[in-house]
Amino acid sequence: MSKFRSCPACGADRPLVRETRKATYRYKGTSIEIPQAGEWCQVCGEGILSHRDIRANERRLVEWRDRVDVEIAPFVKKVRKKLGLTQEEMAAIVGGGKKAFAKYESGTVVPSEAMVNLIRLLDKHPKLLADLRPARKAA
Numbered sequence: 001m002s003k004f005r006s007c008p009a010c011g012a013d014r015p016l017v018r019e020t021r022k023a024t025y026r027y028k029g030t031s032i033e034i035p036q037a038g039e040w041c042q043v044c045g046e047g048i049l050s051h052r053d054i055r056a057n058e059r060r061l062v063e064w065r066d067r068v069d070v071e072i073a074p075f076v077k078k079v080r081k082k083l084g085l086t087q088e089e090m091a092a093i094v095g096g097g098k099k100a101f102a103k104y105e106s107g108t109v110v111p112s113e114a115m116v117n118l119i120r121l122l123d124k125h126p127k128l129l130a131d132l133r134p135a136r137k138a139a
Contacts, residue, residue, distance in 0.1 A: 076105055
């Protein structure tokens with residue numbers, strides 16, 4: 001039986017149920033679905049996780065995030081080359097700077113989720129590049 005007499009998320013006056021449900025976690029444009037034990041609201045579906053519940057999946061989630069981070073560097077480089085841009089040109093479009101972009105491609109630094117999402121869009125829709133290129137200054 002749950003120690004919660006009502007849901008802290010929605011206020012439903014029903015006790016939470018202790019069970020394991022599939023939970024979806026999202027990171028850098030990817031997702032993973034894993035079984036997650038916790039106290040679950042029967043009305044809104046929100047889950048309350050104890051320290052023990054979180055620790056049960058912590059290593060799996062950290063390993064998954066590390067794999068995603070390692071896969072990002074070659075992806076970023078592949079898309080930049082596909083678009084025919086230098087690191088400096090790509091950095092001007094998606095942010096950062098030439099040095100930062102070199103670190104993204106080497107895997108030394110992981111770009112933000114927003115930047116990865118923008119690069120994914122450019123990979124799928126390269127025509128968007130024309131809209132994102134910085135305006136050239138008139139001579």
